[in-house]
Amino acid sequence: MDGIVERLTRRVAQRTSRRSFLVRLGKLALGGAMLPLLPIDRVTGKAHAQGYNEEHAAGEGGGETSCDYWRYCAFDGFLCSCCGGSITECPAGTVASPTAWVGTCKHPSDGRAYIVAYRDCCGKAQCDRCMCDNNQGEMPIYRTQLNNDTVWCFGSREMTYHCTTAVILGEKV
């Protein structure tokens, strides 16, 4: 028995290196760390494999490039986070519209409602990446100030819509 174990150990030691062992261990550890990035709703723990569609193609799991991100509950348009900008900043070459549509979203962790301003970035052709169409609290088009289908570039010198940001204004009382 000792002989068999010794031969086996020697063979493993001759054919593999400590470095490759560390590489494999590292891959295993990293793989484990990446598991939360899989398409799982962290709030409810519910998988979104069913109902997955093109609109939700980018970054499922609640990040700022995902339509499911809590701050986008009343978002209609292309995420600036996917278009070279960020959740609060317009991409280079566009201008932030002076007007904005205001909605309210509940934060999944603290359960509080926050007032969010959805501001369009204008001046370049539409981004066409990460299209999200969430309509919590939206009103029909004839209630313009509470409608998010409208291109909110008015008041800007540039009326071409590119993408939309989502900025927290404060906590709703």
Place this chain on the structure above:
Amino acid sequence: MKGALAFAFLSMIATGVFAGEHPPLSHDKFSAPAQLYVMNCWGCHQPHGEGIAGAVPRLKDTVGYFLQVPGGREYLIEVPGVAGSSLSNAQVAQVMNWMLSAFSSDQLPTDFKPYTEAEVAKYRPHQLNNIGVVRARLASQLAAQGIKIPSD
């Protein structure tokens, strides 16, 4: 080995395994009437009522003037953004009184009386078919008193 484990640990922190998602940084809370303004008017009239020249009427240092001429008190309730809003009459009175004092207290008449819910209910159903004509008339009345307001 230690390096690999440390790297994996840092990766887990970076990917949110331990941290979860933090609540937003901003916990600013508005007073009730200010919140009505933020949620219903702020998006166009701007944070301090600055308006947008040529597109959205200015409230700051301006809106109070309308109460100095006949018809102006009604006009502020009849304008489409107010009359057509989803606010109740009580909320309209609340936010209007807040706007007047927050943005334009120096322009209010000395005998200013706050709007009441009943007053809003009385003025609100009246539609302004041509808001530009009404505003121009009020502006000319104010101009006769030496007060100049933006044309739109």
